[in-house]
Amino acid sequence: MSDAKCAHSSPSFLLLFLDGVGLGEAGANNPLSALEATPFLTAYLGQSLVAEAAALRSGVLFKPIDATLEVPGLPQSATGQTTIYTGQNAPEFLGKHQSGFANGSLRQLIDRYGLFSQALALGRTATLANAYSPEYFYAIAERRRRYSVCTLLNLSAGLPFRMQYEYDQGEAIFWNIIGNAAPDQLRKPISPATAGQRLAQLSGRYGVTLFECYLCDYAGHAQDWERAVTYLQRIDAFLESAIAHLPPHVTLIITSDHGNVEDLSTKRHTRNPVPLIAIGPEAAAFARVKDLTSITPQILSKMAIAQQRF
Numbered sequence: 088m089s090d091a092k093c094a095h096s097s098p099s100f101l102l103l104f105l106d107g108v109g110l111g112e113a114g115a116n117n118p119l120s121a122l123e124a125t126p127f128l129t130a131y132l133g134q135s136l137v138a139e140a141a142a143l144r145s146g147v148l149f150k151p152i153d154a155t156l157e158v159p160g161l162p163q164s165a166t167g168q169t170t171i172y173t174g175q176n177a178p179e180f181l182g183k184h185q186s187g188f189a190n191g192s193l194r195q196l197i198d199r200y201g202l203f204s205q206a207l208a209l210g211r212t213a214t215l216a217n218a219y220s221p222e223y224f225y226a227i228a229e230r231r232r233r234y235s236v237c238t239l240l241n242l243s244a245g246l247p248f249r250m251q252y253e254y255d256q257g258e259a260i261f262w263n264i265i266g267n268a269a270p271d272q273l274r275k276p277i278s279p280a281t282a283g284q285r286l287a288q289l290s291g292r293y294g295v296t297l298f299e300c301y302l303c304d305y306a307g308h309a310q311d312w313e314r315a316v317t318y319l320q321r322i323d324a325f326l327e328s329a330i331a332h333l334p335p336h337v338t339l340i341i342t343s344d345h346g347n348v349e350d351l352s353t354k355r356h357t358r359n360p361v362p363l364i365a366i367g368p369e370a371a372a373f374a375r376v377k378d379l380t381s382i383t384p385q386i387l388s389k390m391a392i393a394q395q396r397f
């Protein structure tokens with residue numbers, strides 16, 4: 088079997104991270120229960136993204152998973168994302184949920200257990216699909232910003248970042264999907280459908296592809312129903328296109344780090360479970376995932392089994 092055919096037969100994964108999406112009770116404070124918010128995904132899964140949801144058919148899994156990780160307090164981004172991308176219980180490791188960005192202690196987990204470096208160690212490839220700007224790295228150098236978890240994940244694996252050139256080539260997606268945010272005036276806006284197609288096509292060329300979107304977390308903190316519905320509609324159209332263009336050997340995994348947008352009665356995060364949606368040939372294997380710690384190990388075990396087969 089040629090290398091090219093071998094690589095194509097191996098399972099690949101597209102990990103789509105949606106910040107701040109929990110599964111809560113349907114109602115006036117939950118934009119995910121609005122019919123107009125996620126028309127595609129609701130029809131595709133056969134139910135809306137609310138509490139008690141569960142769907143499993145051939146190639147499609149949807150279940151609630153725990154994001155609290157048995158640590159008191161409200162789950163936060165840095166520890167939640169580190170847990171998703173390392174398989175290690177980061178809030179337990181730190182003794183608390185940590186918001187925002189990764190400190191020195193979390194970097195130890197990312198350096199040692201990062202999904203990207205572990206995929207590379209298995210002889211596979213990995214990429215961060217998000218578009219970056221020079222301004223981001225200037226801000227880091229000037230200590231006006233700190234690294235996000237996914238940035239450290241990419242750095243610790245020694246992988247390049249997708250910049251303006253890649254964006255112009257149709258090989259990067261801005262975190263807000265459509266690319267129209269200031270201060271980068273050079274970035275040409277694209278439709279959610281184009282962004283979804285870009286991401287799906289990119290995922291066909293790598294063992295693991297990660298894309299992060301923070302829209303729902305912003306809408307949740309703002310307690311803004313209209314903005315939440317607008318953002319969910321954008322994500323829904325993006326997903327519809329990504330799923331339509333998903334290569335047959337790629338399994339799409341969608342998850343979040345903590346609840347937020349599903350309860351607009353509070354501007355804070357929630358302790359609600361978060362969705363785990365798996366679509367593709369390896370979807371059923373994710374039925375055993377019960378919390379954020381099992382996603383990376385499941386991806387790696389599927390890739391390791393495939394490697395032994397060849």
Ligand SMILES: [Zn+2]
Nearest residue numbers: 106107164344
């Ligand atoms: Zn978050």
